[in-house]
Amino acid sequence: MATLKAVRGTRDLLPPETALWNYVEATARAVFARYGFGEIRTPIFEDTALFARGVGEETDIVSKEMYTWQDRTRADSDSAQSLTLRPENTAGVVRAYIEHKLGDTGMLQKLFYIGPQFRRERPQRGRYRQFWQIGAEVLGPAWSGADSALRDAEVLEMLATFLNELGVKGWKLEVNSVGSSTDRPKYIAALRDALAPVKDKMSADNQRRAETNPLRVLDSKDAGDQEIINGLPKIADFLDDASKEHFAQVLAALDACGVAYTVNPRLVRGLDYYTRTTFEFTVPDGSGLGTQNALLGGGRYDGLSELLGGPKAPGIGFAIGEDRLILTLQAQEAVAKERKLDAFVAPMGVERNAAALALAQELRRAGLSVEVGDGSFRLKKSFEAADKLARRMVIVGEDEVSSGILTVKDFSAGDQTKVPRAELAGFLRA
Structure with missing residues (x-):
């Protein structure tokens, strides 16, 4: 199929x-x-x-x-x-x-x-x-x-x-x-009259437009017709005083x-x-x-x-x-090709998944864009996923859960910082 x-x-x-x-x-x-x-x-x-x-x-x-x-x-x-x-x-x-x-x-x-x-x-x-x-x-x-x-x-x-x-x-x-x-009908009539003796020298599309919609001839980008088009009447010569x-x-x-x-x-x-x-x-x-x-x-x-x-x-x-x-x-390249998330929350072990999801919920409610990893990921895989998706990685291990102090890795700066949970949203926003 x-x-x-x-x-x-x-x-x-x-x-x-x-x-x-x-x-x-x-x-x-x-x-x-x-x-x-x-x-x-x-x-x-x-x-x-x-x-x-x-x-x-x-x-x-x-x-x-x-x-x-x-x-x-x-x-x-x-x-x-x-x-x-x-x-x-x-x-x-x-x-x-x-x-x-x-x-x-x-x-x-x-x-x-x-x-x-x-x-x-x-x-x-x-x-x-x-x-x-x-x-x-x-x-x-x-x-x-x-x-x-x-x-x-x-x-x-x-x-x-x-x-x-x-x-x-x-x-x-x-x-x-x-x-x-x-004004416009007068100009179209003049344009049609000017095109009549030369239209056969123009592209097929412009020959058709010369009959059906002469104004469209002026929009033409056909290189072979430009000399003829440049010699056609100008609309400015047909405007009334009010226009x-x-x-x-x-x-x-x-x-x-x-x-x-x-x-x-x-x-x-x-x-x-x-x-x-x-x-x-x-x-x-x-x-x-x-x-x-x-x-x-x-x-x-x-x-x-x-x-x-x-x-x-x-x-x-x-x-x-x-x-x-x-x-x-x-x-x-007027805007960044990749608009990365604010953070990737990485649990260290499946038993930290629930705590990581709760932290992600807290950060999202604070207006941050966040992805959550899985505790079954090896550390290297978490780093690779976080680097592709987010500007920073928040590590949720046993020490971080017990102390309330999170480890934040900044990929652009290449450093790690310990941040109290209560200050984490503000830190990531900055």
């Missing part, structure tokens, strides 16, 4: 790597909370129409990458609903905003999420068919300030803070404006906060719902992502709520590819 394995394009996450994932997510929760964000958890699958209308039927995500099936409510029923595993989460968050009438509060809604998304992508480094995203959305009625340039800058400053607190090195922020819902002023306010606020950025006129992001500010954070070559060095991205989507049948609710959001963020942290 063949050995069963994880489906291609998916994988298991195992200790100790999951400790790094937990650290990243805990940092995200802590940073986002300081900015007033609360967590939202939406279903993993939604009505297919949500993504067709929200993300756009001509996008690669909807046309090629979604996992969709017909779901019959009863075996004998002829009716079926088309369901899709979520390929992204912004549309689901906006759907929840509309369904639960969050706009009726009149308050700005600041929501974040952490969870899996699903796309039928070609598996490659950092890209999986089940992948994880950390994201956030800020939306609400216009009178709540949801359409303010201040919100765009606040989101970008929060992301800079998050990456800095994680220790990501060399990140760069690129920003652009894709204009309002009236120009909004973008200027975003940049002024970033300057005031000391957040470095580069204006990239080619940064448009291909999803149909984006308006005005778009952005992307990248990392240098050698950060574990290869040539596709985008770490996270997002933008403003002032018309998405209305597109999904809801009230006017301007918004801005982002999504971080958590898989890619983890690869970057590992490649840059």
Whole structure:
């Protein structure tokens, strides 16, 4: 019988790597909370129409990458609903905003999420068919300030803070404006006209995009098409006065906060719902992502709520590819590869097992991370296990039990110290 394995394009996450994932997510929760964000958890699958209308039927995500099936409510029923595993989460968050009438509060809604998304992508480094995203959305009625340039800058400053607190090195922020819902169609028309005489010279993917979604051509990394792409019209030439002023306010606020950025006129992001500010954070070559060095991205989507049948609710959001963020942290060695336990409690003899477990319970209740050995281990085996798992080893022998003075071996310092039991938790914490 063949050995069963994880489906291609998916994988298991195992200790100790999951400790790094937990650290990243805990940092995200802590940073986002300081900015007033609360967590939202939406279903993993939604009505297919949500993504067709929200993300756009001509996008690669909807046309090629979604996992969709017909779901019959009863075996004998002829009716079926088309369901899709979520390929992204912004549309689901906006759907929840509309369904639960969050706009009726009149308050700005600041929501974040952490969870899996699903796309039928070609598996490659950092890209999986089940992948994880950390994201956030800020939306609400216009009178709540949801359409303010201040919100765009606040989101970008929060992301800079998050990456800095994680220790990501060399990140760069690129920003652009894709204009309002009236600017964008004019630009797309000009782009389509400019592509018509040259598209046959481009790659097959870009020939298709030139017809279905010209904005996606600007995102192309195909080396052979760059000269043509550089000569295409720039979105900045099609912005109305209100969009120009909004973008200027975003940049002024970033300057005031000391957040470095580069204006990239080619940064448009291909999803149909984006308006005005778009952005992307990248990392240098050698950060574990290869040539596709985008770490996270997002933008403003002032018309998405209305597109999904809801009230006017301007918004801005982002999504971080958590898989890619983890690869970057590992490649840059921004965090310790091993996050060791505080202590390994080693009983000397099976008769000390109970005393060792009681001591471990005491230390765990004091907030320390502790593993317990077994008294049947030889001393050498206890030392080897302790050295792999923990920063220190606490020896529980006959003398230690009777005297209440524990022997603590520090692996980094290479010394041993006698510590009274009442002071042990504080000693290990230090």
